[in-house]
Every structure is written in structure tokens, then in C-alpha cells.
Amino acid sequence: MEPIVGMDDPYHYRNKAQFPVGRNKEGRIVTGFYAGRTHAIIENRDCALGIPQNKDVLDRVIAHMEKYNIAPYDEATGKGLVRHIFVRYGFFTGELMVCLIINGEQLPHEERLVEKLREIPGMHSISVNVNKEKTNRILGDKCITLWGQDYIEDYIGDIKYQISPLSFYQVNPLQTEKLYSLALEYAGLTGQEVVWDLYCGIGTIS
Numbered sequence: 001m002e003p004i005v006g007m008d009d010p011y012h013y014r015n016k017a018q019f020p021v022g023r024n025k026e027g028r029i030v031t032g033f034y035a036g037r038t039h040a041i042i043e044n045r046d047c048a049l050g051i052p053q054n055k056d057v058l059d060r061v062i063a064h065m066e067k068y069n070i071a072p073y074d075e076a077t078g079k080g081l082v083r084h085i086f087v088r089y090g091f092f093t094g095e096l097m098v099c100l101i102i103n104g105e106q107l108p109h110e111e112r113l114v115e116k117l118r119e120i121p122g123m124h125s126i127s128v129n130v131n132k133e134k135t136n137r138i139l140g141d142k143c144i145t146l147w148g149q150d151y152i153e154d155y156i157g158d159i160k161y162q163i164s165p166l167s168f169y170q171v172n173p174l175q176t177e178k179l180y181s182l183a184l185e186y187a188g189l190t191g192q193e194v195v196w197d198l199y200c201g202i203g204t205i206s
Contacts, residue, residue: 090154095124168201
């Protein structure tokens with residue numbers, strides 16, 4: 001075995017978070033993470049692995065839902081609107097993306113929510129993703145941009161990538177650069193090879 005290449009600071013490193021939205025036993029809107037092997041939500045707005053901005057985003061979205069009486073999605077009945085709150089962050093550009101996954105085509109008073117989210121430093125892209133299927137899949141196929149660009153940008157090494165809500169992108173930016181550097185070193189490419197990068201997401205390994 002080669003030695004493990006670990007993180008210097010294994011906290012607040014995830015550049016993506018997907019928070020399910022529901023109600024607790026008292027009927028209050030909550031978000032957090034699913035308990036193991038269930039879809040019961042363990043309430044948490046401040047995960048130690050995610051970026052600090054996540055809590056600010058969640059607080060503003062849930063306050064908007066409470067103010068305008070917007071219901072979270074109920075898996076049992078298929079009713080309710082907001083399914084997940086999705087956040088992406090460019091660690092090297094500081095660009096922030098928020099995407100609400102909804103059981104419909106439009107969020108009530110969305111212009112008010114956009115105003116609130118735009119106050120967060122680095123906000124670059126605000127969108128909704130339409131998922132009206134009774135499914136465990138988080139994201140649907142259709143994204144509607146409410147404000148800003150359809151994507152954020154970030155770097156791996158010297159190369160800049162455009163990342164949309166539907167893009168596959170490694171969630172740990174610091175370790176990704178180490179991982180890809182080692183893969184390149186081990187491959188020992190001379191420039192004479194033909195390399196196929198299959199099922200490659202947005203092509204970061206290429």
C-alpha cells in the first residue's frame with residue numbers, strides 16, 4: 001500500500017451540499033440529513049464538513065417558506081413544493097450557487113427570495129430544478145435560472161471549469177488536486193498515447 005495522502009484540515013471542505021426539506025413531529029419546517037437507511041430528517045443547518053455559507057442559505061430559504069406558507073415536499077403524499085436545497089461553492093473563485101429542487105415549475109414570490117439570497121457574499125447563480133416524479137432521485141432534468149449565470153466557475157490547478165447544478169464535480173477540491181496529480185504521475189504519459197476518458201462528468205480528469 002502507498003501511504004495515505006490525507007487532509008491537513010478535514011473540516012468545511014465540501015463544495016456541494018444537498019439538504020432535504022420536511023417537517024418535524026411538531027409540524028415545523030426542518031432541513032438537515034437523512035438518518036441511516038431512512039428518509040427521516042435529522043435537523044442540521046450547520047454541518048462541520050460543509051461551507052459556513054450553507055447555514056445562511058438554509059436560514060433564508062426556510063424563513064421565506066415560513067413567511068409565504070410554502071410547504072415542504074411530503075414523500076408519502078407526493079404533495080408540497082420544496083424537496084431539497086442544493087448549494088455549490090467554488091473554493092478558488094468564491095462563487096456561490098443555490099438551487100431549490102421543487103415539485104413544480106415555480107416558487108411563490110421567488111423574486112423576494114432572490115433578493116435575500118443575493119445579499120450573501122459571492123452569490124453568483126440562483127435557480128430552481130423541477131422534479132415532479134415520485135422518486136428518490138434528487139435532481140430532475142430541468143433547471144430554470146432565476147438570477148445570475150446558469151453555472152459557477154472553479155479551478156483544479158490552472159484549469160477553469162464551468163459547473164452547473166447537474167454537473168458531476170468532485171466534492172473535495174483540495175484533495176481532488178492531490179488525487180489528479182498522483183493519477184497523472186502514475187500514468188507516466190509521454191504525449192504519444194491516446195487516452196479515453198469515459199463517463200467523465202465535465203471532463204476534469206482529462
